[in-house]
């Protein structure tokens with residue numbers, strides 16, 4: 001994991017990634033929460049990898065959209081990412097849960113863009129939600145892992161000397 | 164979920180599925196346990212979907228091979244399965260953990276074959292391990308979810324009337 | 327973990343344990359599933375340790391009653407158990423999910439009694455549910471970890487030689 | 490969950506809480522990571538509730554110190570907290586993983602103090618680590634959930650209107 005972002009997200013890739021997250025949402029299995037979520041990763045070699053939440057009757061066995069996309073990517077050979085987009089059926093930016101933030105932490109650079117896409121993307125520029133601070137085109141909140149998981153615990157901490 | 168198995172596993176599909184699980188194992192991310200596991204699902208429409216374990220510095224964020232394969236399958240549109248194969252680098256049948264059994268329970272018929280494949284597959288017929296009860300060709304232990312998770316808790320229990 | 331059960335459950339302890347599981351259920355935090363579960367462990371030094379399910383808005387962060395009781399016990403110095411009782415508001419024996427079976431596996435002997443207690447305990451002897459095979463006093467299904475998690479994966483498997 | 494902190498942490502309570510987290514660490518079951526962690530919660534009715542990490546051979550079944558303390562507290566009747574302290578055997582502030590941050594989110598006000606206590610607490614005032622920005626007495630990093638889990642996903646999001 002490097003401290004500096006090596007890749008930038010072009011406007012075209014941004015649009016493709018957002019579209020993929022919205023499509024991914026359709027593949028959800030969320031009969032318990034009835035809260036479908038879609039996620040899409042752009043890999044540094046240009047692949048788009050999609051995921052959706054897959055719930056479980058035990059509740060604890062539930063795997064979110066972001067983690068589905070990540071384990072899919074990793075086991076298909078991609079461990080280097082340009083950006084992540086996440087969306088739901090709520091008309092506001094919905095953020096990854098802490099579990100997903102921790103799993104993202106394992107594989108992504110801290111300043112990788114994370115796009116939180118409202119369910120009614122693209123919002124019109126005069127939509128009050130789209131005018132909130134930090135919003136980018138269409139009412140997307142663009143953030144990073146460093147913002148979402150500060151003081152994060154990661155692989156390197158398991159290597160630290162201990163008493 | 165139906166009570167009766169609708170599909171049978173041909174010898175050819177069995178060989179393909181075992182090979183896929185062995186290949187999947189190569190895609191593992193298991194720096195903490197150093198215990199690579201591969202899994203492969205055969206869907207009723209003939210697709211093979213592979214997964215490997217993806218570990219996490221938090222340990223609790225770890226997702227096993229079987230669950231990786233399942234969330235991949237579900238979010239790629241497959242929710243009906245013929246069989247599952249699982250393998251590791253141990254020269255014996257290694258069984259899914261309870262978490263995976265619970266996630267398999269959500270999607271698979273109870274009598275779906277689960278093939279536990281030794282790391283040195285195919286074992287020779289005169290290998291003592293291959294001669295143990297229940298072993299099939301190559302030292303594979305063929306079992307089912309019903310055997311691995313009896314008295315299981317599933318989606319239908321959440322619908323039961325409660326006091 | 328030893329293969330042989332070292333302790334037996336007296337009728338008095340059985341009654342106390344069942345009562346504790348029923349009381350524990352009242353401490354549930356289950357706003358999402360609305361499925362309260364209570365669990366109680368009897369330790370070999372005679373303590374009763376109670377747990378209930380504690381759910382989470384992420385669903386995946388949910389911790390069941392059995393695991394709550396176990397982590398409580400372990401961090402209070404008890405790692406040796408005589409029996410476990412589990413109950414819910416459903417008028418039938420409800421079984422631990424696979425995640426809990428796996429966590430029980432870490433600490434309990436395979437033949438430790440696990441009592442699945444119906445929500446309307448004690449059932450009358452002429453209740454059809456109480457007459458089902460395997461039922462004991464009051465409509466309790468008495469089972470063991472060995473029955474619930476056969477071919478289990480446990481700590482010793484991580485020690486096996488690997489290719 | 491209220492937006493404003495209702496309780497302050499006295500110096501005496503701070504010392505008691507830190508001591509409890511350090512003691513709690515001794516009750517760890519962490520044979521896989523060999524990374525003991527202790528946590529302690531102070532409830533608004535003055536109770537101290539301790540937890541340590543309890544690992545599992547499946548890795549995914551692992552429950553951290555913070556979550557152990559929380560499920561213990563909740564099922565013992567405490568759902569309102571003044572502060573949380575966390576410590577490990579590393580001589581620096583180690584932060585909760587994302588999973589724990591999410592579970593803390595379910596029960597704690599966003600500005601509740603979270604004390605990250607170095608393994609060699611109390612550090613001397615001239616220790617370089619203790620002089621870092623944000624450090625308080627003894628080399629403790631005092632933070633809050635709001636800092637650790639910004640833009641958090643919580644119970645109220647599950648209630649939002651959806652498309």
Ligand SMILES: [Zn+2]
Nearest residue numbers: 064096097100
């Ligand atoms: Zn999540």
Ligand SMILES: [Zn+2]
Nearest residue numbers: 227259260263
């Ligand atoms: Zn597993």
Ligand SMILES: [Zn+2]
Nearest residue numbers: 390422423426
């Ligand atoms: Zn459970």
Ligand SMILES: [Zn+2]
Nearest residue numbers: 553585586589
């Ligand atoms: Zn944690």
